[in-house]
Amino acid sequence: MTRDNTDLATYYQRRAPHYDEVYAKPERQADLRHLAAVLPMLFTGRDVLEVAAGTGYWTGIIAAIATTVTATDYNSGPLAIALRRSYPRSNVRLQQADAFALDRVHGTFTASFVGFWWSHIPHRDADRFLRGLCARLQPCSPVAIVDNRYVEGSSHPIAHTDADGNTYQHRTLADGSHHRVLKNFPTAAYLRTSVAPYALDIDVLELNYFWLLRFTTC
Numbered sequence: 001m002t003r004d005n006t007d008l009a010t011y012y013q014r015r016a017p018h019y020d021e022v023y024a025k026p027e028r029q030a031d032l033r034h035l036a037a038v039l040p041m042l043f044t045g046r047d048v049l050e051v052a053a054g055t056g057y058w059t060g061i062i063a064a065i066a067t068t069v070t071a072t073d074y075n076s077g078p079l080a081i082a083l084r085r086s087y088p089r090s091n092v093r094l095q096q097a098d099a100f101a102l103d104r105v106h107g108t109f110t111a112s113f114v115g116f117w118w119s120h121i122p123h124r125d126a127d128r129f130l131r132g133l134c135a136r137l138q139p140c141s142p143v144a145i146v147d148n149r150y151v152e153g154s155s156h157p158i159a160h161t162d163a164d165g166n167t168y169q170h171r172t173l174a175d176g177s178h179h180r181v182l183k184n185f186p187t188a189a190y191l192r193t194s195v196a197p198y199a200l201d202i203d204v205l206e207l208n209y210f211w212l213l214r215f216t217t218c
Contacts, residue, residue: 008120009074011171011179012054016077018174019055027154031207035146038205038212040065042111042142049109049136051099052117056082056092058146062113063092070107072097099129102136110138114145118213119184123164126194134198137217143199145213149206150185158183186211 012019023032039058043066053059053071055078063069069092073079079094097105099117112133121129137143148155156169160180169183186194188204191213195202199215 007179008182011173011181013075013077014173014175014177016055016075016081019078019081020057023057028209031209034207035210035212036061039113039144042144042214043113046111046142047107047109049102049105049107049112049133051102051112051114051133053082053094054078054115056085056094058113058115059092060085060087063087063089066111067091068093068107070095070105070109072099072102072105074098100125100132102132105136108138109136110141112137112141112143114143116147118145118186119147120182121184122166122182123184127197130195130198134217139217140200141217143213143215143217145191146210148183148185149209149211151209154209155185156181156183 039062043062046066048062048066048069050059050062050069050071053073056071059069059071059082071082071092072095074096076096079096082094095105114133156171158167159170160168162168166182167184169181171179171181173179188206188211191204192202195213195215198218200218202215205212
């Protein structure tokens with residue numbers, strides 16, 4: 001993690017027991033169903049490297065159709081929850097790993113899923129992340145990156161924008177702790193431009209509450 005994400009790591013470590021509550025919001029169910037329906041088209045028969053797996057919500061969905069899933073996360077707290085989930089095909093391996101040091105993750109991968117991590121990457125580090133990710137994938141590997149869209153009244157308000165254009169939110173957890181969280185909301189054009197040096201067949205799907213970036217590695 002970069003220095004900007006230090007509080008982010010603390011935030012998600014403490015939030016882990018409550019993180020999955022976000023997936024129970026009624027207004028987001030249609031979008032979640034749509035995303036879950038799209039993923040099998042990308043990951044069937046693939047060896048998937050999952051970045052920022054968190055509590056394993058998406059890991060279970062992907063594992064149902066992938067050959068293997070190596071699910072990584074920076075924090076031990078969310079991974080401990082992911083470890084308690086059931087993976088009936090016994091094809092999931094969990095590993096604590098830095099998203100900016102994926103060269104330390106063992107395995108050969110033919111696809112990748114990145115869930116709700118892109119929004120926490122400082123703009124200046126987006127290319128570094130993509131370069132490291134694509135270096136771990138075989139040529140012509142499908143990649144899916146999912147994250148939040150900003151929705152007035154549903155998203156936490158933007159509290160601060162720094163000199164690089166990164167946006168931040170103030171959040172309070174159930175334990176009463178307060179956190180300043182880096183949370184960017186990129187445009188489709190920004191996403192396309194960011195992945196263009198590494199990608200073929202770029203597609204951006206914008207749902208009501210989420211966006212899905214799909215591409216194939218060069």
